[in-house]
Amino acid sequence: MQNRITELFNIKYPIIQAGMVWCSGWELASAVSNAGGLGIIGAGSMYPNILEEHLQKCNAATEKPYAVNLPLLYPDIEAHLELIEKYNVPIVFTSAGNPKKWTSWLKERNKTVVHVVSSARFAMKAQDAGVDAVVAEGFEAGGHNGRDETTTLCLLPIVKSVIDIPLIAAGGIGSGAAIYACFALGAEGVQIGSRFVASEESSAHINFKNAVVDAKEGDTMLSMKQVIAVRLLKNKFYDEIKALEETGDVDGMVRHLGRGRAKKGMFEGDMDEGELEIGQISGAINEIKPAAEILEQLIREFNLTKQCLGKMEDF
């Protein structure tokens, strides 16, 4: 099976592992790329020297294409861009910022550029900026979220209707059936985060991986909308932030968030004091597995869903 996404990235399966702070280093990215998907190193939580180490190791671990995710608001972005050039990273996913700023710089260097959006308006802006594809990420996704709260089911057809470049779906996708559903809505690829947090190769702390496996439906909530909207797994820190949110105490939220909360939770495993970013679909994730097995399962489920629905009669 080939489509515009497998051709754009030169990969076997149109399944992309999301770049995620503290969870997706070289080990996860190379495992996914070696298994036929597209692995992404999440540079948002890395100082330049750390990113350099991950790029060296990823280049040694795979000959397949992989990508780096760059939040465009990252303060040290120029250092990151230099490293992407130095280590010949072929694909860059940008997010959280204006795609106009760096897209042409990257395109001049023959990089494939994808921008992550959460609304139709920004999808059009990204296309105008010259990116090769967009990721449309719904409200159910973990991590940083859009203001409009549009869900993947509603976002995909609306974004599809305003762009010509290929559409990658993100948010709420943890099974092959969900990939198939996104293809029905016009996507040609999917970006999957939460499912890969609970992989053996993810750099998430084992406590966080176990918490993702234990999570049930209803255990995450979009939080801190007035500061920086982010979907969190409910814990002590979430409860404290929620209490501040309900009284409209924005300054209190900023103070309480402070610095290093995400690292403390996701990387160091403090399940009470840490900020735990994860998607709603964590409620359907029940096992930590090697990334290659996750990919195999997604593909098996996709083909099975296709087969079952193919047997259905027309309306």
Place this chain on the structure above:
Amino acid sequence: MQNRITELFNIKYPIIQAGMVWCSGWELASAVSNAGGLGIIGAGSMYPNILEEHLQKCNAATEKPYAVNLPLLYPDIEAHLELIEKYNVPIVFTSAGNPKKWTSWLKERNKTVVHVVSSARFAMKAQDAGVDAVVAEGFEAGGHNGRDETTTLCLLPIVKSVIDIPLIAAGGIGSGAAIYACFALGAEGVQIGSRFVASEESSAHINFKNAVVDAKEGDTMLSMKQVIAVRLLKNKFYDEIKALEETGDVDGMVRHLGRGRAKKGMFEGDMDEGELEIGQISGAINEIKPAAEILEQLIREFNLTKQCLGKMEDF
């Protein structure tokens, strides 16, 4: 095409028009049922004498099965139940309350009973109460919404995994492609609200229908979570409620909501002072059409999506 939903309701297409306050009276319900779907009269905004009039007219307008939606917290519910018996309504959709209370009463009278839920926990409770099917309604839906904010894409597979009775998807469904996507996720039927608000037969005020057609992605928001979570089209009333919400003024919200806001907006057409309940998918609705044409278009799109995806090679 037959499945457990078409057989349960004795209908041609597993497409159900949602019962909606102020929008779905006998005209819309009978039009949908006559076209091969299942029409629902939304009793939540009707006094018993009004409901009786709608039942008389619906019985005269169609010989096909139709249903009544009963919010279980409705104060006059016993009068409504008597009317359902008197006028031989074959199917009852219950929502917003405990399904234990009336399900056995309805089953003893040979009614088909469906309960609307927004979480896996309540889906199990509904099944235990003896209902024949559940509607799982995601965060993107208009009207009253669950506390967990789980989206349709995440909710369907999780609910599917905990029930044996048939699953009907709701929230974010405005096209045949979306119906197909929901079937991929395990649904055997869909309940569609917003799309039918913008139908010729809907009892919504023309101003509201036009506002739904004009709505863009990002124009609705889940609101009043601390009072009664409801998805609203953004207008002057929404802005005022939002300002109160941000300061945590729950009493102020209750006072400002007052009584009759929904009728004022959706039925009387006051686009500034009225409460306008609609789903996120309104951003993809661009035309007011007869209900039968909407149904035909959904079926055409469903078959087309099935055909396109069927041609795709396996992974």
